[in-house]
Amino acid sequence: MNTLSSEKGRMDRRRFVTYLGAGAIVVAAAAAGGYYAGQRPPTVTPTTTAVAPTTVTVVGPTAPTWAPTTFEGYKNLYDVPVPMPYPYKAPPGTNITIAVLAAGTRGVISGPIYYMRDSWSAMTGATVTAVDIAFSDLFTKFFTDVVTGAGKFDAFITGGNWYGDLIKGGYIVPITDYLGPDFHTMKTVSRSTNTGNNHVQWYPPGTESDLRHEELLKWGKDWYGCAMDQDGIMFYYRKDVVNNEDNKKKFEKEYGYTYEMDVNKPNNDIWWDNQMADILQFYNNVHDLPFRGNPPVQYASSISFARGFLSWMYWIVLAGVMNVIPGPTVDRYHNMFFWDPETMEPTINNEGCVKSLEFYVDKIIPTAPKEAMGWLLGESFDGMLSGNAAFSWNFGDIGRMASDPSTSKIKGKVGVRLMPGAMNIYDREKGQWSKLDTPNYVANIMGCSWHGVISKFSKNPEACYDFFSYIAYPYNHFRLKAKGWSGYDPGRKFDFLPPNGTADVQAYVYEGWDEGDAKAYMEGVWECYYAPKTYQIFPRIPGMRRFEETMDVRIAMAAAGTSSPKDSLDGLAKDWNAIIDDIGRTDMIKAFQTDVGYGKPYTKGIPWA
Amino acid sequence: MRPERTKLLYLAPALAWIFAMILFPLFYTIGISFFDYTLGGETEFNYGLNYLTAVQDYRLWNGLKVSGVFTVVVVSIEFLLGLGLALLLSGRVRGRRTLRLIMLIPLFACPIAVGYLYLMIFHQRGPVNAFLGLLGFVEMPNWLGDPSLTLFTVGFVDIWGWTSFMFLILLAAIESLPVELYEAAQIDGASGWLKFRKLTFPMLLPTILIALTLRITDAFKIFDIFVGLTKGGPGISTEVYSMYVYRVTLEYFKFGYSGALSVIFLLIMMVAINVLFLFRRLRKW
Numbered sequence: 001m002n003t004l005s006s007e008k009g010r011m012d013r014r015r016f017v018t019y020l021g022a023g024a025i026v027v028a029a030a031a032a033g034g035y036y037a038g039q040r041p042p043t044v045t046p047t048t049t050a051v052a053p054t055t056v057t058v059v060g061p062t063a064p065t066w067a068p069t070t071f072e073g074y075k076n077l078y079d080v081p082v083p084m085p086y087p088y089k090a091p092p093g094t095n096i097t098i099a100v101l102a103a104g105t106r107g108v109i110s111g112p113i114y115y116m117r118d119s120w121s122a123m124t125g126a127t128v129t130a131v132d133i134a135f136s137d138l139f140t141k142f143f144t145d146v147v148t149g150a151g152k153f154d155a156f157i158t159g160g161n162w163y164g165d166l167i168k169g170g171y172i173v174p175i176t177d178y179l180g181p182d183f184h185t186m187k188t189v190s191r192s193t194n195t196g197n198n199h200v201q202w203y204p205p206g207t208e209s210d211l212r213h214e215e216l217l218k219w220g221k222d223w224y225g226c227a228m229d230q231d232g233i234m235f236y237y238r239k240d241v242v243n244n245e246d247n248k249k250k251f252e253k254e255y256g257y258t259y260e261m262d263v264n265k266p267n268n269d270i271w272w273d274n275q276m277a278d279i280l281q282f283y284n285n286v287h288d289l290p291f292r293g294n295p296p297v298q299y300a301s302s303i304s305f306a307r308g309f310l311s312w313m314y315w316i317v318l319a320g321v322m323n324v325i326p327g328p329t330v331d332r333y334h335n336m337f338f339w340d341p342e343t344m345e346p347t348i349n350n351e352g353c354v355k356s357l358e359f360y361v362d363k364i365i366p367t368a369p370k371e372a373m374g375w376l377l378g379e380s381f382d383g384m385l386s387g388n389a390a391f392s393w394n395f396g397d398i399g400r401m402a403s404d405p406s407t408s409k410i411k412g413k414v415g416v417r418l419m420p421g422a423m424n425i426y427d428r429e430k431g432q433w434s435k436l437d438t439p440n441y442v443a444n445i446m447g448c449s450w451h452g453v454i455s456k457f458s459k460n461p462e463a464c465y466d467f468f469s470y471i472a473y474p475y476n477h478f479r480l481k482a483k484g485w486s487g488y489d490p491g492r493k494f495d496f497l498p499p500n501g502t503a504d505v506q507a508y509v510y511e512g513w514d515e516g517d518a519k520a521y522m523e524g525v526w527e528c529y530y531a532p533k534t535y536q537i538f539p540r541i542p543g544m545r546r547f548e549e550t551m552d553v554r555i556a557m558a559a560a561g562t563s564s565p566k567d568s569l570d571g572l573a574k575d576w577n578a579i580i581d582d583i584g585r586t587d588m589i590k591a592f593q594t595d596v597g598y599g600k601p602y603t604k605g606i607p608w609a
Numbered sequence: 610m611r612p613e614r615t616k617l618l619y620l621a622p623a624l625a626w627i628f629a630m631i632l633f634p635l636f637y638t639i640g641i642s643f644f645d646y647t648l649g650g651e652t653e654f655n656y657g658l659n660y661l662t663a664v665q666d667y668r669l670w671n672g673l674k675v676s677g678v679f680t681v682v683v684v685s686i687e688f689l690l691g692l693g694l695a696l697l698l699s700g701r702v703r704g705r706r707t708l709r710l711i712m713l714i715p716l717f718a719c720p721i722a723v724g725y726l727y728l729m730i731f732h733q734r735g736p737v738n739a740f741l742g743l744l745g746f747v748e749m750p751n752w753l754g755d756p757s758l759t760l761f762t763v764g765f766v767d768i769w770g771w772t773s774f775m776f777l778i779l780l781a782a783i784e785s786l787p788v789e790l791y792e793a794a795q796i797d798g799a800s801g802w803l804k805f806r807k808l809t810f811p812m813l814l815p816t817i818l819i820a821l822t823l824r825i826t827d828a829f830k831i832f833d834i835f836v837g838l839t840k841g842g843p844g845i846s847t848e849v850y851s852m853y854v855y856r857v858t859l860e861y862f863k864f865g866y867s868g869a870l871s872v873i874f875l876l877i878m879m880v881a882i883n884v885l886f887l888f889r890r891l892r893k894w
Contacts, residue, residue, distance in 0.1 A: 136840075140859045147649040147862075169649050305754075307842040371733030373754025373843045546861050553668075553845055560756045560843035571667070582647075 088199055090126035090463045096154040098452065098464075099141060102132035108397060108487025109157060109229065109450045112471060112480045120470050126463045136308055139545050146171035151457030155464040157228070159448030160216035164542040164591060167219045172453040174222035178465045179203075199465065202226055202472035206493060206502065210529060211605040213491045216449045216538070220594065224453050226465075226472035230491025231447020233317050234399065234528045236384055236392045237261050239415035239520070241297055242283070246290035251282050262520075263417045263527050270420040271439040272318060273359060280367040283390040295387030295409050300367035302383030302392040304375035305559040312548070312555040313446050314393060317536065318364070319356040320442040321422040323347075326534035330597050333429040335534050339576075341598050344588050346576045348551075349569035352426025352433075357565035361558055373560065385410060393419060395447050396489030399521035403513040404484040412514040416524025418531055419444065441532035449538075450487070478503070482511040490525050493608055500526045530604055541591045543583050550575040635875075642868035649862065659869035669870065672850035673877070675760065679849065680828040683764045683771070687824060688817070690768070691775025696809075698776075699783045709780070716773045724837020727766045728753070731838075753839060756846035763838055763847060767831070775820055782816035783809070822882055829878065850874060 011019075100110040110132060117128035131153065133141050142156045143165065158166070166172045178199055208214075209227050217225040241247060242261050252258045255278050260268045270276055284300035286292055303314045320337060327334025332342055339346055347353070369388075372380070377395075384392040385401055385408040392398060401407045402414040421439025426432075452468040454461045470476060478494050480486040493501045497519060508518035539547070551572055558568040580588050592598075645655045663669050694712065698705045715723075729735055731752035738749040752762045786809065794804050832851040835841065841848035854874070858867040 143649070143862065144859075165649070305843070306840065307844075308840045369733070370751040370754055373751060374839070549856065549860055553841075553848075556842055557844035560846065562756050562844040562846055 088124055088466050090124045090460070090466075092125065094124075094126035094460050094463050095129060096126060096458070096460050096463050096467065097129045097131060097152065098467075099131050099133055099138070099145075099153045099156045101138060101157060101450070102134045103487070104132070106485045108485065110487075112228075112486050112488065113157070115480070115486075116471055116476065117467070120467055124463070124466060126460070126467075128467060142166075143171075143545075146455055146457065149457060151455065153455055154458035154460055155452050155454045155468070157450050158225075158453050159450060161448060161538055161540055161544050161548070163216075163219055163224070163540040164544050164595070166453065167224075168542045168591075171456055172224055173456050173458075173461055174224055175226070175454065175465050175468075176221075176223045178462065178469075179223060199469050200473045202469045202474065202477070204474075207474040207477075208607045209492045211603060211607055212445050212529070212535065213449060215597075216445070216540070217451060219540075225451035226468040227477065227492060228451035228468070228471060229447075229449050229488045230445075231395055231449045231489055232444055232491075232525070232528050233313060233393055233395060233419065233446045234524055235417050235419050236394060236398050237415045237417070238293055238297060238387070238390050238410065238413055240413045241289075241291060241293040241390055242279075242415065244291040244293075247283075250288075250290055251279070254282065261415055261417060263523060268417070269439050270417070271423045272321065272420045273422055273424055274363070276420045277359070277363040280364065280391065284367040293387070293413070297390045298388040299369045299383075300390050301364065301372075302380050302389030303364075303368055303372065303394070304377060304380040305365070305368075305373050305556060306376050307552050307556045309377045310447075310548075310552075311559075312551045315357060315360045315555055317393065317419050317442075317444050317446060318360055319353050320444060320536040321419065321440055322356045322359075322424065323350070323352040323426050323428075324442045324534050324536055325425060325427060325440070326532075327602060329599060329601050331599065333427070335537075335602050336596070337536055338539055339592055341589070341593050341596065344580050344585055344592060346573040347428060348576065349566075349573040350426065350428060351431075352428070354566050354569055355426070357555070357558055357569060361561075361565055365559060382407075387413075396525060397487060399517070399525070400481075400484045400486075400489070402521075403517050407484070412516055414517050414520065416521045416528075418524065418527040421532075440534075443529050443532040443535040445529070445538055446536065447489075447538075478507070479511075482508055482513070484512070490522065491529070495522070496526055497522045530606055534602065535605075537596050539592065540595050541588060543579050543588075546579050547576060550579070638868045638871050640868075641865050642872050644865045646865035646868075647861075647863050652865075655865070657869075659866045660873070662866065663869050663873060668845065668848065668853050669850075669873070671845050672848055672853040675846070675848060676829050676831075676850040679760060679764060679767075679831070680825055682761075683767045684821065684824045684828050686764075686768050687772045687775045688821065690772045691820075692779050692817075694772070694776045695779035695783055696805075699780055712773050712776050714773070715770045716777070718770060720770065720833040721837050723766060723770055724834040727762075727834075728838055731762055754843055756843045759839055759843060759847050763834055766834055766838065767828070770834075771824065771827075775824065778816060778820045779813065782813050786812055818885060822885060825881065825885070826878055829881075830874070 098113060100113050101108070103110045105111060105114040110130065113128065113130045117130070121127050138156075138158075139162055142153070142158065142162070144150070145152050146166070147169065203209075209217075209230065213227070213230040217223055217227065239261070248258055257275075259270060259275065259279060260266070261270065262268060270279075280300040282300075283289065283297065286297055286299065289297075304311050305314075324337050325334050330336065332340065336347075338348060369383070372383070375383070380392065380394060381398055381401065383389045384394070384398050387409040399414065399416055403411050405411065418441060421441040423436050423439055424433050425436065425440045427434055452464065452471075454464045458464055471480070474492075474494055477488070477492065481488045481490055481495055490496060494503055495501060497503050497505055500522070503522070505515055505518050509515050541547075554563070554568040554572040554575070557563040558565045563571070642659055643654060643657055645653045645658070698709055698712070702708070731737055733749065733751060733754070737752065738746075741749060750758055753759055790808055791804060794808060799807070830851050831849060832855065835847055835849050835852055839847040841852050850870075851874075854867050854870045857863050857870060
């Protein structure tokens, strides 16, 4: 018999182990119970009270003051959280969990969620929990949540490029029902009444978004998101350095011609091949410049080449001007890029794209600092904002952040224009190059154009819609866009300055912008989106994450010099064909044609022009 | 209760753990590797087509190459450094207790944090290049942006972190060696090198093999430092095998294909470890 001891009064081994095991089980059960009890969400009690509106009365969509057109109108609204009666009340205890890009409470894209949630909670009685997720994990977390049915998130702040997979699986719900009839024209109703609830009207006349960005909120006829961010890639330059007369004279002496960067001056055409290449090379030889500015420029280009955050876009916009040909309709050879819409055969490795990548590797990359090989997006912004770079082509964030002294040393020194064009373009239909008399410019809406979408597993979809419509509400939306940290780029009529829009530059000055920077930025953004005769689409087809990742890898290989441009793009075409065959070529043809509006007339995309 | 049942009862938790955490995932992974299984899509048996796709996948071969080169280089250096330091600090050295403690500090550092820390240290305008500038260098190496350098930069970080592990294991083994043999060798006039070759190394061999086995498997499946430092770039020059498997699983959501990649990895490691253990059969050193 196994005993610890045969002495009287001592416990034997079996009994000891039995008591020990029973005790451990009791402790474990108690701990588990305590843990789960602690997980129960607390009762939600709004702690702030709504601020009663004092200065604005809703008078209907025909009223001229839906968007602030004067600075005084803007200033009066500045401190009022919601300047109108707001009848939507959420059921008691409503909480919505939103997954956002991890940038913090005053960071790009996530900042506005934190900024607006308290006032919305005070009005509606619901609360918002924001969950920060790093960009590299965003799509993974979204997709896993909806595909597995975990339903941890009520809504996501998504990039428009991920719609293909989300729509295909039916993982996000349309918001069309909440918008009400005549939504786009809003001639007769002031609020949606379809559901029996009223939501803030966020899209009355005078507050339109450009049609191309609007399309990113829709799929087919259904709406899925409210306006939030409107991305595109613009061309930035240090105007104090690049417009300096001594620099320009030296450039002319060395290259035999001059240039004009400012879009509001005559003869301002700029093209990559080879004018912009010459200009970048000139400004990269910083020690030979007569004037380097204050702070002094250290190199020509601030763009990034690291994998993992859209670095391929810096090449794509260059490839676009050499390959996208304007035409009256969106057809097989006009206003078209990435794939042949009839066969989904990749066109990414045609002669035009290979030449553009060779140009990028040989002439553009050497004008960026060596460390840019490891830069992510924020560092490419910083290269320009710190004053080190003479040029950058990048998202709208640089223009917004340039006036913020906490992030910028170049306030008052930033010029913005549309992307340089190309004098030689490749015609896929004829299989040959064409030399042009004037540059081929291509508009782009490259970027994520972040906005909120609602998960099909949300138990509170209407509350989610109400929160997003509150952010898109013109007064709030304009305020957020004028703030440098929000990450929201311009694209609605009230963002642009006259004659293109209805904003007052003093409203931007009030938010800390330099007046000259604000004017240059809004003019430059407008030119970027609307001046060209064609545009480069941003694909939103299923599998887009895989297409992006493989492109990211192949372009990074070419940039690093570990693969030739031709081999990289041939490899990319092979990767893409494998993905298309895996998903189903017939389905992909249909999705791509729907996405690009195949067969429809080309539109400049300005509904109010 | 009969003794056999009692033994099973005590073994049950461990067996359950082995089944749940090792056997079930292993067989499940092998099973799905024979399916075209994409999250959110239809699952279809594909007769092992995943394996055929894998051998034609340039990123698989690149991952094997990067992981292989990395493993061979860092484990060799870690072993040599760890052995040298263990031999040094096993003797009578002033302050050896303090030195031993300092040697162990990198073991307690979180690898992903180490990755981000060295991202700053090896930045083009970071302290390393600043120091090189003081020494008179004009053209600074691009530690994390030059494809020919980056893998060795990451290797340096790994060596910094894991030499301590080798040191710890080998030091413990050295200190457990019988002293009498060394006294006898001393009396016979054996030199230090002869003592090492004929006594120390053969007696340490079993421990060395264990340490190498652990480090090789760990180094080959490394992930965290590469994510922190390079994310696989520039290009795919530092995309290790595990990073590619991660992308296939959690960005492409192709679970069947990632299962095949995982099984291939397992087979390679089994062969490598078995080759390593052939050394144990050496009767004469």
